[in-house]
Amino acid sequence: MIKANNIHKRFKLYEKPSDRLREIIFRRPYHHLHNALSDVSFTVASGETLGILGKNGAGKSTLLKILTGVLLPDEGEIQISGKITGLLELGTGFDMELNGLKNIVTNGLLLGMLPDEISDKQESIVTFSELGDFIHEPLRTYSSGMVMRLAFAIAIHADPQCFVVDEALSVGDAHFQQKCMRRIRRFRDRGGSIIFVSHDLNAVKMLCDRAIVLDQGYVVAEGTPEDAVNHYNRIVADLEDRSLTLEENEMETFGTRQAEIVSSQLIGSKSRSNIVSSGETAKISLVVRANENLDHITVGMLIRDRFGQDIFGINSHYLDHSLFLKAGQKATVHFEIQMDLAPGKYTISVALHSEENHIENCYHWCDNALRFEIAGIADSIFAGVCRLHSKLTIEAPNIQSVIKEVG
């Protein structure tokens, strides 16, 4: 169990470290304060995983360092049952000249293992790291992935009661990552507490039981991962908006401009931001303005994945709507789409044209006008790039027909 009570941490920022001594001698302040953490409290029960979300500089690293005892809080206290190990210290104290086995010992000792414990677990660490005979070679001959695998293998064998996992989890290839995840789940099932810090919103939703959101050192939200992720998205939305306007210049646009797309927006029905769960309905709103009298405007949009692959396209023509506008008139078009897509990042290109497709009389085409991210799956899980409407029927003896419908 991890319990944090009213943690405060202020960093005194000095121009140079010696100012701290001047302060003691002359008894007047030479610093300005930076509030890294203010009144942070939370509890992680045994077998529970708590996610911590926050922008860069929100206080996440400071909090982790205080939890692992590297930094001391100004106020408040931390109660931890048993040993706490962080994956932040992956590979701490590794000596590139020494072989893998010797580094297991050094690193293990730093993680608080005892020599007997290390020799007991050595074999299992080597097996987990999949280094094979390389374990007898100096670390400098390893690839960076191998070093991280070894580091992770040691950390996970340190048998802490509490585990602090951060971005470091994205170690190695998919196969190794899955192995790590399995191991972490097992650790949790046996009653270990986990604190998980990541920018991978999908992973937070999948792994965590609860999550908190830090912003400028304060806990601004606490609740289900779903709620926390939505709250977090609203915080980053500010930043995103700014970065989007920057990118607008790079956005490829073309067309006759007889009609124009003035603005575009995507909002998830639950998340109220452009990061939505798979299965959630998103509303895409386009404001269209005609620059001359047009009696047949088709409004279209196209979702592409991060590889630029067309995933799904729809337009007003396909949906049997048509739009006619006089010069200077504006209209707002809303598409409501159930985003049954796999987690990942997507872009939307939007277009105005006169007929069924944009090849003839294209008025305005904006490549990648919108960006959104699918994080987490609201409904039942699926594999692949999208969810297809599915229905399952089983006919077997002793089972009266069971029907499960999904989608």
Place this chain on the structure above:
Amino acid sequence: MNLPLLLSFTRQDLIDRYSGSILGGAWSFIMPLVNMLIFILVFSRIMGARLEALGQEFSEYSYSIYLVTGMLAWNAFANTVQRATNIYREKAGLIGKVKISLISLPFFILLTESVIYLISLIFFAIFLVLIDFPVDQYWLLIPVVFVIQQLFAYALGFMMAILNVFVHDTRELVTVIVQLWFWLTPIVYVTNILPDSVQKLFGFNPMYILVQAYRDLILYHRGPSLDGLFWVLMLGLIILGLALFLFKKLERDIRDFI
């Protein structure tokens, strides 16, 4: 911090640092031994002869024994203080990542230097036996003097290590002071070549008291001045107390700065 970790640091310091080289850990001891040999073989002829000309009574190796006795102790002391001074910045990578006791972290330097001192002392003893110089029960008291000396060195080093986090010049300053201190302590020279008034001042130099104590035990086969050792012990404890007080006040800042 637990003992196995300290031992592991010491091991890294003495042996692993040279991993990949053929002689490995032997390099930790080669330098002190070469120094000792130089002192014994070269200086016994040159300096010894000079000092005799000045009216000092010396047998062939007396000066060498005088010199090496002081030199081994001094090296252990000076290295401990100098290395401890920089310890927090040297190990900043570890301190910033794992929970580690800052008070006991410098202990491994004490251990390293003690091991080097011990091995040097064994070689020294072998040399003394070879030249038929008596090695007697007074040697058993060497550890007592050494413990007092290293306590003093640790206290100083710990204090300087704290200051070094805030004032980076501390390390350079310590190097200079240690160098001056070396020449203010009769290690290569003997006291009675100096005027009486200056000799009296040596009574306040803890290192003089310690070096003299080793010489009493090894060279003159007699018990050392207990008053002097007691004063060094007290001084060491007072500095240690001050350093601990300062540390308690500043630990949070030290960790923040690193």
